[in-house]
Amino acid sequence: MSEKKKKPQKLKARLPRGFVDRSPADIRATDEMVANIKSVYERYGFDPVETPIFEYTDCLGKFLPDQDRPNEGVFSVQDDDEQWMSLRYDLTAPLARHVAENVNTIQLPYRTYRAGWVFRNEKPGPGRFRQFMQFDADTVGAPGVQADAEMCMMMADTMEALGIKRGDYVIRVNNRKVLDAILLAAKIRTDDDGAQKLAVLRSLDKYDKFGVDGVGQLLSVKGRTDESGDHTKGAGLSDDQIDLIMSAAGWNDPTSGPKSELSDGLTLQNLEEELEGHSVSLDGVHELSAIRNLVRAAGYDQDRILFDPSVIRGLEYYTGPVYEAELLFDVTNEKGETVQFGSVGGGGRYDGLVKRFTGQDVPATGFSIGVSRLMTALKNLGKLGQDAVVAPVLVTVMDGDTEALGKYQQIVQSLRAAGIRAEMYQGNWKKFGNQLKYADRRGSPIAIIQGSDERAAGKVQIKDMIEGRKQAEAIASNEEYREARPGQFEIAETEIVPEILKLLASQAEDRALDGQ
RNA sequence: GCGGGCGUAGCUCAGUUGGUUAGAGCGCUGGAUUGUGGCUCCAGAGGUCGGUGGUUCAAAUCCACCCGCUCGUACCA
Secondary structure, eight states: OOOOOOOOOOOOOOOOTTOOOOOHHHHHHHHHHHHHHHHHHHHTTOEEOOOOSEEEHHHHOSOOOSSSSOOTTSOEEEOTTSOEEEEOSOSHHHHHHHHHHTTTTSOSSEEEEEEEEEEOOSOOBTTBOSEEEEEEEEEESOOSHHHHHHHHHHHHHHHHHTTOOTTSEEEEEEEHHHHHHHHHHTTOOOSSTTHHHHHHHHHHHTHHHHHHHHHHHHHSSSOEEOTTSOEEOOOOOOHHHHHHHHHHHTTTSTTSSTTSSSOHHHHHHHHHHHHHTTTOOOHHHHHHHHHHHHHHHTTOOTTTEEEOTTOOOOSSSOOSEEEEEEEOSOEEOTTSOEEOOOEEEEEEEOTTTTHHHHSSOOOEEEEEEEHHHHHHHHHHHTOSSSSOOOOOEEEOOSOOSHHHHHHHHHHHHHHHHTTOOEEEOOSOTTOHHHHHHHHHHHTOSEEEEOOHHHHHHTEEEEEEHHHHHHHHTTOOSHHHHHHHOTTEEEEEGGGHHHHHHHHHHHHHHHHHHHHO
């Protein structure tokens, strides 16, 4: 056998799927967004609180099946005492734990917000990650629908604070009790552990995606087959049952429902009429009407807050009003395709979540914004990163002796003291060309050059990198190019700070003009 | 989870019916040029052809399984 030369196996650098490294631009955009959201919540009188990213698995939710492996979908590890801990998958369950644990010291109603990373161990997709940021606001200990109405208004205000125009978003509101009443009226099976109920809710949730016909198929016995030939089993309802649900939701009436001209008053009226004849509870409808009256009185019209029976949200813990924020404008992704963006946040009333710990009723309502997701949309809308951060001014190094280096440091510090981003070149200074190349690639607006001649004369060369690039286009030969030193001028050392400030201001002005 | 498509250099891709040493462009490094980015020219580095096994005299190419990416679907606290 011929001996193949064996190379040391290089370790493959790789990121677990569904996770991303965040770029400077992303981090700055997120910070900007989070600050905007925060200012709205603060104005509404909410205070921050933060919980750790790990919790004991049993505190996270009631979703733990009795298996030796904690629920799929969450990242879990065992502590050294063998207790299961999990990375949180939302911010609501940890908040419920926090409130339950501190119920004696927390003044209810407790109005609180927090932003944080959450983790889901699921299949990632475009815009869906296994680590993403949520920004939540909750009112704990508030039983009335006023609290829900406030949440809806605050969500609407948040959208606008982020620069999303009125009409480009809508807050859709529904009520879990309404859904329950409709399902009761339609005589959905109750002897199957809620399987049919879940199937029906999931079908209704697809209204946005598949429309009336698609939902009808999903509700029926036969189910729905998509383009790829994949078949989804139906919920098994009769035509009469489907009819009842459709007409309660108002989907067989073109003047009602979410795709109409936003006539949510009709939707509510229609719901009430449909449900009245079936001797089921009208509480849900009445709650929705109350929310409607509250938000309308506060000036939030149906172009901002709209009632929509297709809003389902999480199937597990919501007990009353549920709401979600949807973007209405088209989002184009980096491949140039138009993407149906849909919901960027949502929430609802979860009256049972704290009670799991305390046994006492602690009604709560809150919502969550998908920060990463919303950021993608805003980026595409051009609402973020408008004023990109200008790269630092580069002080180049011509001589490596202590005296010269000291001088460069002194220049850098004087710029910094004046509030100018500045840095001294930290690579191999002996290749001067590389220093300017570095400045160029890095996007530095200005390079400062001081060789021994300049130092002796108390002068520095200021090189306007942007102007230099412009002038270079007219120069063909490299010799001439070097000779010309485009965009460069000499000033006295003492003038560095004012000259740099002046040049930066003029560059900023040029950028502003270009942008128009 | 289920179904389709794809996987060749850092990136975008070519690679004939299975046939010698797997190529290009861009990028990267060095040089022309010890104090000036761009342009131009020269040179160089960089590959387990996603992995494993199989068929064959011979596999980047054919087959099986696995992994990854991607599209649809299911699930989504």
